[in-house]
Amino acid sequence: MPFHFVSILIFAVTGIGFVLATLTIMKFLRPNYPTEMKSAIYECGEKPFGDARFNFNPRFYLVALVFVIFEVEIAFMFPVALVFRKWVLGGNGVLAFWEIFVFAIILIVGLAYVWVMGDLDWIKTLAKEPPRSAKQE
Amino acid sequence: MQHALDTFISNQFHVDAATWAWTQVIYAIAIGLAAFALVNFGAILAGIFSWAERRIAARMQSRIGPNRVGPGGFLQWFADAVKLMLKEDLIPTQSDSILYRMAPYFVMVGFSCTFVVLPFSHAIAATTMDLGLFYIIAITALIVVGVLLSGWASNSKWSLFGAMRAAAQIVSYEIPGGMALMVPLLISGTLSMQEMIRMQGGIQPEAGGNFLTAGGWPWNWNIFHDPAAFVCFFIYFTAALAEGNRAPFDLAEAESEIVAGYNTEYSGFRFSVFFLVEWGNVWVMSAIACTAFLGGWQVPGISLAALDNATGLSSIGLELLSLSFFVVKTLSLCFVVIWLRWTLPRIRVDSMMSLCWKYLVPAAFASIIFETVWVLAFARSPSFQLFFGVIMSIAAGAVPLWLFAKRTFDNIRDTGDRVDLTNW
Numbered sequence: 001m002p003f004h005f006v007s008i009l010i011f012a013v014t015g016i017g018f019v020l021a022t023l024t025i026m027k028f029l030r031p032n033y034p035t036e037m038k039s040a041i042y043e044c045g046e047k048p049f050g051d052a053r054f055n056f057n058p059r060f061y062l063v064a065l066v067f068v069i070f071e072v073e074i075a076f077m078f079p080v081a082l083v084f085r086k087w088v089l090g091g092n093g094v095l096a097f098w099e100i101f102v103f104a105i106i107l108i109v110g111l112a113y114v115w116v117m118g119d120l121d122w123i124k125t126l127a128k129e130p131p132r133s134a135k136q137e
Numbered sequence: 138m139q140h141a142l143d144t145f146i147s148n149q150f151h152v153d154a155a156t157w158a159w160t161q162v163i164y165a166i167a168i169g170l171a172a173f174a175l176v177n178f179g180a181i182l183a184g185i186f187s188w189a190e191r192r193i194a195a196r197m198q199s200r201i202g203p204n205r206v207g208p209g210g211f212l213q214w215f216a217d218a219v220k221l222m223l224k225e226d227l228i229p230t231q232s233d234s235i236l237y238r239m240a241p242y243f244v245m246v247g248f249s250c251t252f253v254v255l256p257f258s259h260a261i262a263a264t265t266m267d268l269g270l271f272y273i274i275a276i277t278a279l280i281v282v283g284v285l286l287s288g289w290a291s292n293s294k295w296s297l298f299g300a301m302r303a304a305a306q307i308v309s310y311e312i313p314g315g316m317a318l319m320v321p322l323l324i325s326g327t328l329s330m331q332e333m334i335r336m337q338g339g340i341q342p343e344a345g346g347n348f349l350t351a352g353g354w355p356w357n358w359n360i361f362h363d364p365a366a367f368v369c370f371f372i373y374f375t376a377a378l379a380e381g382n383r384a385p386f387d388l389a390e391a392e393s394e395i396v397a398g399y400n401t402e403y404s405g406f407r408f409s410v411f412f413l414v415e416w417g418n419v420w421v422m423s424a425i426a427c428t429a430f431l432g433g434w435q436v437p438g439i440s441l442a443a444l445d446n447a448t449g450l451s452s453i454g455l456e457l458l459s460l461s462f463f464v465v466k467t468l469s470l471c472f473v474v475i476w477l478r479w480t481l482p483r484i485r486v487d488s489m490m491s492l493c494w495k496y497l498v499p500a501a502f503a504s505i506i507f508e509t510v511w512v513l514a515f516a517r518s519p520s521f522q523l524f525f526g527v528i529m530s531i532a533a534g535a536v537p538l539w540l541f542a543k544r545t546f547d548n549i550r551d552t553g554d555r556v557d558l559t560n561w
Contacts, residue, residue, distance in 0.1 A: 006165065007264045007266075011168075011172045011175075011249050011252060011263070014169070014173055016245065018177075026223065030405065036230075040230070040231075041229050041231055042293055042295065043293070064305070070312045071311065081319045081322045084323050084509065085326030085512060088517075093513045104505060114494075115495065120491065121487070121490075122487030122491070
């Protein structure tokens with residue numbers, strides 16, 4: 001449906017235009033006196049040191065990986081869910097149910113695996129901490 | 138909208154819309170006008186929300202809130218907007234200036250494009266796209282790109298922390314949010330937002346229904362369709378709160394830890410775009426919840442045929458009625474969103490992640506499987522569905538009322554006080 005695609009394009013252009021037009025018009029009205037201190041990175045009043053783009057904790061990438069798997073799953077399940085009612089009313093409901101069920105079970109097993117391996121914990125513990133004895137407390 | 142435009146063309150220009158050369162131009166102009174109106178609607182609404190939120194927050198904390206500019210401080214949002222637009226637009230010298238300038242556009246496009254399919258009433262919606270719900274899930278992901286871009290380009294430690302947190306949070310909560318929306322999809326069997334609302338019309342008069350079965354009665358809403366849908370409404374609502382970076386999930390902007398999060402370095406209008414979108418998203422998420430679960434614009438007692446076939450003055454009246462039903466439901470949800478922000482403390486980052494992956498995702502999986510069984514069992518018996526809907530909606534109305542009344546009377550009894558309504 002080109003009508004819908006063009007609609008999205010026009011809405012996107014309007015969104016961009018909204019920001020761009022306001023910024024451009026206000027360019028003539030707002031002050032613009034950048035100084036070295038003003039243009040510095042904010043670091044709570046201290047002079048900024050180093051680059052902000054240092055090594056990051058890998059857990060963010062882990063979350064992103066798990067996200068990709070489950071997002072793809074959602075993308076695959078939407079079409080089946082879309083026709084499910086039609087299939088039920090047409091008499092093929094049991095087949096569609098088993099399709100969704102098996103697909104969901106595979107993903108639940110995947111979720112369980114990630115969970116058991118401890119990748120869902122924000123602070124991953126590789127080795128179990130030794131239990132504290134009562135005397136120390 | 139395409140259909141309405143075709144009718145307009147054949148009435149005004151007496152030509153066939155399918156073959157006329159200027160049809161596409163008329164389409165483009167009409168969509169352009171709709172886009173302009175809706176983007177400005179979103180921006181103004183976001184401004185009004187900023188005022189409403191401050192007033193409601195003040196009321197909840199026994200303060201007064203902004204009350205100087207205009208009646209009841211209502212024009213405060215306008216004054217804030219003017220101030221932000223006239224502020225100096227600072228771009229840090231160490232930042233990646235192109236990406237830094239681009240980030241607000243991504244965020245704004247992710248917001249404005251949702252209005253392509255968001256319904257407002259029986260006839261008012263920019264388009265009736267078949268892919269509506271899926272498209273909204275997809276297009277709102279652009280906001281993550283903008284947020285991540287803003288944090289990365291700023292080259293500030295606070296911004297990068299905030300952006301990484303925001304990205305991890307938003308993508309995580311997209312999973313339960315998307316899966317929870319699959320339940321109304323299973324119930325209604327359509328992705329189009331308008332069709333989804335039409336499916337919540339109950340038993341129509343043509344199918345042997347009457348005044349109490351047709352239209353937007355609570356027992357026809359998807360939320361009271363079955364227990365799984367009821368659970369999924371709350372899963373979606375929680376996930377949407379987290380996706381919109383709303384408290385109690387506003388870790389990306391946790392001012393006590395990381396200054397202002399991803400928009401620390403932004404000032405002036407570029408900064409206000411991020412906040413405009415955050416407040417505008419409150420409306421978007423409420424409208425999606427209203428569409429998918431709360432019966433949308435359906436008017437109690439009015440059948441779809443009555444809405445479709447109305448002409449002249451009565452059609453305008455019915456249209457306004459359906460618009461007001463949709464707006465009232467959506468604004469009530471918006472109020473709940475604001476209410477939650479000033480009630481719940483900010484959640485810790487590890488509890489936020491475990492809430493998503495260890496509670497909401499398994500619950501959403503269970504709901505989907507339950508829902509498939511439910512549809513398999515009861516899709517052919519609308520009368521049982523109606524019966525169950527009545528029971529669930531009455532229970533859902535009665536239980537909170539009873540708990541509220543019990544708590545109130547217990548409190549009054551314990552303190553030996555009387556109900557004081559003079560402080561309103």
